Amino acid sequence: MEYPRCSYWHESADNKIEVNKNKEDLKEKKFDVLIIGAGLTGLTTAYLLKDIGYKIGIIDGTTIGYGVSGYTTAKITVQHDVFYDYLINSFSLEEAKQYLKANEEGLKLIRKIIDENNIQCDFQEQTSYVYAVGDTELKQIKEELEAYKKLGIDGFYTEELPLPNNALGAIGVKNQGQFNPLKYLYSLYNILSNSDSCEIYENVRALNIEPHNGHIDVSTEAGTIHADKVVVASHYPFDDSFGLYFLRLYQDKSYVIAARTTEEPFEGMYINIKDPVYSMRYQYSEKENLLILAGGNHRSGEKENEEDCYKELEDFLNTNFKGAEIVSKWSTQDCMTYDKIPYIGLYSKSLDNLYVATGFKKWGMTHSAAAAIILRNKILNMDDDFSEVFNPSRITPTQSAKEFFSSAKSIVTGFLKRIAPVPEELLVVDAGEGKIINYKGRKVGVYKNENNDYFCINPVCAHLKCSLSFNEAEKTWDCPCHGSRYDIRGNILEGPAVKPLDKISIKK
Ligand SMILES: Cc1cc2nc3c(=O)[nH]c(=O)nc-3n(C[C@H](O)[C@H](O)[C@H](O)COP(=O)(O)OP(=O)(O)OC[C@H]3O[C@@H](n4cnc5c(N)ncnc54)[C@H](O)[C@@H]3O)c2cc1C
Secondary structure (H helix, E strand, O other), X not given: OOOOOOOHHHHHOOOOOXXXXXXXXXXXXXXXXXXXXXXXXXXXXXXXXXXXXXXXXEEOOOOOOOOHHXXXXXXXXXXXXXXXXXXXXXXXXXXXXXXXXXXXXXXXXXXXXXXXXXXXXXXXXXXXXXXXXXXXXXXXXXXXXXXXXXXXXXXXXXXXXXXXXXXXXXXXXXXXXXXXXXXXXXHHHHHHHOOOOEEEEOOOOEEEEEEOOOOEEEEEOOEEXXXXXXXXXXXXXXXXXXXXXXXXXXXXXXXEEEEEOOOOOOOOEEEEOOOOOOXXXXXXXXXXXXEEEEEEEEEOOOOOOOHHHHHHHHHHHHHHOOOOEEEEEXXXXXXXXXXXXXXXEEOOOOXXXXXXXXXXXOOHHHHHHHHHHHHHHHHOOOOOOOOHHHOOOOOOHHHHHHHHHHHHHHHHHHHHXXXXXXXXXXXXXXXXXXXXXXXXXXXXXXXXXXXOOEEEXXXXXXXXXXXOEXXXXXXXXXXXXXXXXXXXXXXXXXXXXXXXXXXXXXXX
């Protein structure tokens, strides 16, 4: 199956892989550990388990690198915006220490894997900066620096910044990193596929998880797979029978541009605090050095016209990097928890052999590696002193309330749209447009291409029946509730949905 989206990482990863496992062989197969999802989380977890003596199966619903890991900006850092002051004040110093330590271990693990295997993924050590463009944010920067002191983070304040926009001051953390995430992911795949303990299958979507006494059955498009332990590394946990993740997560989208600039590339990785947020860094490779600029953040499904987000980013580029030439642009979304800490550990406290890692809130490079360590430890019954803060069964109403109530608005809108009457003017669909129309008393999602072919689907998400919106920029049907995305034919591009949309037959 061909997938339409592409990022600079897909264009530049010269170690492309070919997965040739036959999915027919999967039927009734038994593994010690089955990992669902072959992004950075899934493959790093498999990497840590490959020499234990377990038989490990890895399945991915699409192709390797097609998840968020292939669309990220790939800053590998423990500096996650301004966050440690929030953690200390809303949780505790002890929990902030755990969060930091897990991410430090994640950063160390990525470096170790690259060194041990001599992986050529354009890894570079960099200083990470979070910067302020206004006085209120400058105050936040100073508070964050105090939090660094309490936690022993070796950070520093500076006003000497090479950025073209009006940055007032920043905190830096040295010895962080950046890389080409797909070159790294493909190398992980090559290492795992050469190991006798791992079998990796693409285009096999897990549909349902059924725990039994001592083992789990996972039904997939290729039949049922049996495993003693199952890791759900599918980005958004797709099975709603346990854990209520659909109530505890939302997705947030960002847009990315890779551009050739006329100025000399600057060192360092940068992000500012307050909206509009712009993340900037250069990607250095043997071939060329490109600016990687990200921004335009919004909750998935909330923007009427996503082209506006690209436009905002392009305006920023043209104003601050005169003469820049766009090489590639793309968008993607990440899972967010309401209390801002990922869920890593047991999927549900009632099941001791089902694990999950999600909610990395756009800081998934160190978090995916930290998750691999935590899940490895849990699977092998090994203790550590940093996993408790990520416990997916935690209850944090005070810390979660603000984000939850603002997200509830989108979810309710998504559900309500389902029953709202469709206005008359939606009946005309122009070429290149997608709209929801009323056809013989029912709602139909219609996309018309430049050749006047119509693609008609039921515009109701196959996950939890929210109403879908058409994303003009990417020609996809997007769910505002939990972030599932479908192409114009209704095929799944991103979960948590596990079934495609129903096609509807309609005459022109
Ligand atoms: C715009 C943007 C920029 C970012 N930049 C950074 C950054 O600079 N630094 C940073 O640390 N983090 C960043 N992140 C976050 C980071 O990219 C992600 O958190 C991380 O890549 C998630 O990895 P993953 O393996 O958990 O998910 P994915 O890479 O999405 O992998 C999940 C896999 O599971 C598969 N799957 C899904 N459902 C099923 C199913 N039912 N059955 C089988 N397979 C399934 C998918 O096909 C996919 O391949 C960014 C995120 C965004 C949105």
